[in-house]
Amino acid sequence: MTLKKNFNYLTITLCLFSISSSYGQFTVNKKNPFLVDKNVPVEYAKVTSSDIELYAQKTLNDVTSMVNAIKRADEASFSNVFGMMDEIKNKISATSNNCFMLYWVSPDAEIRAKGLAGYQVLDSLTTSIYSDKEIYSKMINFKASPSYAEFKGHKKNLVDDMILGFELSGVNLSEEKLAKYKALSKEISELSTDYSNNMNSSKDVLILDKKGAEGLPESFMNNYKNADGKYEIPVINATNETVMSNAELEETRRAYYFKFFNRAADKNIAILDQMVKKRDELAKLLGYSTFAAYSLVPKMAKNPETAWTFINDLISRVKNKAKADVALLENEKNSSGKTKNSKLEPWDIAYYKNKIQKKQYNVNNEELKDYFPMEQCLKGMLDIYQKLLGFEFKKVPNPSVWHEEVEMYEVYENNKLKGRFYMDLFPRPNKETWFYGVNIVSGKGDEIPVSMLLGNFTRPTKTQPSLLSQKELKTLFHEFGHIVNMMSYHGEFSSQSDSKADFTESMSQLFENWIADYSIVSTFAKNYKTGKVLPKATFDNMQNSKKVASGLGTIQSLQRCLYDMNLYDKYNANNPISTDELWRTIDKELDVMTFYVEGTHYQANWIHINTHPVYYYGYLWSEVYAMDMFTAFEKNGLTDTKTGIRYRELILANGTQKDIVKAVEEFLGRLSNNKAYIKSLGLE
Structure with missing residues (x-):
């Protein structure tokens, strides 16, 4: 992001x-x-x-x-x-x-x-x-x-x-309405800040005994063992995947799930209600029917109708696969012998997906982490981006930074300084909890761009390095894609450095494809204990195992797209729907499974719904372009510098200097289409 x-x-x-x-x-x-x-x-x-x-x-x-x-x-x-x-x-x-x-x-x-x-x-x-x-x-x-x-x-x-x-x-508003616009803008910004502060300062732990911790990796549990022999697991992004994918006791997964999706709910539900109301008022003040209609004007989609059509088309394509995935996971749950005729719960999805991947594909995601220590992954990733884009990244020794863990790099092309970026990769108290490519200086002319990769990856310990899951590796490649996007800009005007909001993610999503190629991954995937390279057979199993519940994963993304669009395009000021009730309504419309869990409030700690409203559809919208642009690299080679530099100059460096659809067509040498994206979903 x-x-x-x-x-x-x-x-x-x-x-x-x-x-x-x-x-x-x-x-x-x-x-x-x-x-x-x-x-x-x-x-x-x-x-x-x-x-x-x-x-x-x-x-x-x-x-x-x-x-x-x-x-x-x-x-x-x-x-x-x-x-x-x-x-x-x-x-x-x-x-x-x-x-x-x-x-x-x-x-x-x-x-x-x-x-x-x-x-x-x-x-x-x-x-x-x-x-x-x-x-x-x-x-x-x-x-x-x-x-x-x-x-x-x-x-x-x-x-x-x-x-x-x-x-x-609001420049064309009357003085009276302009004053109202300014007041609403001020109030929205203050509410958004309060929401973020509450989310980032939320602190909760799940305390487990030995029974409750069954299934969790020993190295993971040792990090959180207290003097009483119990385990105090912080409820944060860095622990979520490990707990939800591995905890054998359903009650442990359920307890963690409730805590994770109740972070800051005591304060942020009311804040979100006010934000949605005021955003709706602001849009209507400017003459738009909804906040979504106002927000989409400068984006590629232009209007809510286009966004709705895109979302609903994908739902129709993926719904049957998602239902089949629910049946698959539910069957796995009931075949364990511990339950009978039990329905699949949201806290079960990651766990039973993991079980099937182990059973059918011999893929143990926790053991695989040993092949992906952070330092090796970073070096491998930087080597790939340098080769592909014609850049050189030089780590600056002893940089002057805000925290001792932060690293600083300079970017060169043909010995000319082109940019600078920082890496702040691990969680700490009061730090923003999400993952971002953060712009600091956009750059224009001979001014170089400056940016930061903000991460919250698994922290190294005294006994082992930071080890990345496949999800974290994907996040690393994605977020660094935003960094090279920023490093590539060298236009005449700073105002044109940003691309359209619903295209921005495509330039990072494209780079996720590199970790699906063994010739690439094998350059850095080496077991930190033995030094052995990740076996090709294991890698192939990893790729095949990604098909497990892939339709369900896509429908969960679409569920969030629906929530975002409903919240900001279907708001009724005279009868506003409860933000909890909206989850229930969407569950009924999708008719895939009951995702909403009574007593939880995902919308209270969801950064997009706060700082990036009417944005979530853009992840899937962007992915259509990402997969289409990737076909050029499939054809010419994943480390083909000529193709990489052409991509850098036509797409990454473009911003809004040239119409992005025309820029994509120039890069591909043809009209863009969604064939590669549909194929990637297994729905061709």
């Missing part, structure tokens, strides 16, 4: 000039680690909370001066309006991203607090600028000029997209 804090996101807001005047004049400490020359790395280890505050204030004052320069211009031109707005966007984004990143990852509570505050102030500034009627008027005047009529390509796209951004930010 990628996190790029887009310039026209809904944000809290204050009046631009009231913000500016409230800070007045101040002196910036010349030793402030953020105030460095272009392309010089920030010394994050030296950052203090006051540094962040002054950094945000300086950016605010600088941008205010730039805005005033746009307004003073006698005649609107591309450079003095749109070029200057791109400079403004770039300056705000770099500062805002640094602030938000440190809010997510810093071990220091004061730095986290100041990071959030700085981000909020700059988002306020963004909203004020994007609803500024004077700037918008200059944009419209330019669009009506003969100069615009001569524009083609990326400059025309920049003009059109920037004007749309203003219009989606």
Whole structure:
């Protein structure tokens, strides 16, 4: 998942000039680690909370001066309006991203607090600028000029997209309605922040005795053994897969499931209700029937009808396979001798899928982890990406970073510095709990992009290295795909560095295919105890075992797509549905199995429904493009540098400079289609 804090996101807001005047004049400490020359790395280890505050204030004052320069211009031109707005966007984004990143990852509570505050102030500034009627008027005047009529390509796209951004930010509203828009934006942002804080600070453990821990790997349990001989397992993403796939006692799986899907529920259910309500109000204020209709305008899908058609078509294709998968897993549950005529429960899915994979394919996912220590996987992955894309990654020794575990790399092409990225891979208290490719500096012209891979992978212990499951390996390749996507951009304008939101995931999903090829995986999959390479027969069994319950996995993704779309496209302000009831309704519509468990609240700790509304369908939408683009690598070779660089330049480096459908067609040399995706589901 990628996190790029887009310039026209809904944000809290204050009046631009009231913000500016409230800070007045101040002196910036010349030793402030953020105030460095272009392309010089920030010394994050030296950052203090006051540094962040002054950094945000300086950016605010600088941008205010730039805005005033746009307004003073006698005649609107591309450079003095749109070029200057791109400079403004770039300056705000770099500062805002640094602030938000440190809010997510810093071990220091004061730095986290100041990071959030700085981000909020700059988002306020963004909203004020994007609803500024004077700037918008200059944009419209330019669009009506003969100069615009001569524009083609990326400059025309920049003009059109920037004007749309203003219009989606309420610039055409009356003063009274604009004030309401700003108030709603502020409230939504505050609610979203509270939701995230509650989710990330949630702490719960599952305490097990020896009986309750049966089936769990010994090395895993040793990490959590307490003085009383019991096991205290933290309920976090890093432990979820191991517990749910291996705990033999159904009560253990059930207990963990309830705890995992009740994180922050005591606070976040009410917050989500308010967020959905206010997002609906905001959309209607802007003249849209629903928040989904408003949110989809700048995306590839354009409107809810297209998204619904896409989702429902996939449901019709995969539903029978999903039902067959339920019967398969249910039969496995009842054939164990412990139960009879018992229905499959949601906490059973991973466990019985794992049992079938062991029994039918001789695949033991826990034992396989020994072949995938993190350090080997990282090196192997970096080698592959370098070979494929024509990059060189150089690890920087003793970098100045926010935590001792963080690593820093520089990216080169033909000995020229092209970018910089950080890796913060393991969980710790108060750190964001999900997995992201995080944008810090977008890059434009000769300014290099900077990003971070934020992970929460299994932590190494005193007795063994960090060992990756197949799911974690897939996540690693996926998230690093976002990093190379960011590293590839070198366009003229920062505003065009991000792709369409429902295409973004495709550029990472494509790289997941590399771990399905033995010639690739065997370069780094070596048992950390014996040094032996993963056997080809074992790898083949691993690939074949992925077919187990694949339809059920897809239908679970579609269930979340339905939830997201229902929440934001079917909202009835006069009779809002309970967010728990919505799960029940979707279960009835899908008619596959009962996924919703009474007393649990997945929507209370689901990051997408909070920070990325009307986004989840984009994972499957993107995957259609990912699988189609991968056919070029199947044809030319998975390490064919020529194809890789062509992909890098036409797709990864594109952003929104060229229409993405045309860019994909140019890369493939034909019209794009969904044949490869349907085949990947086993539904051809």
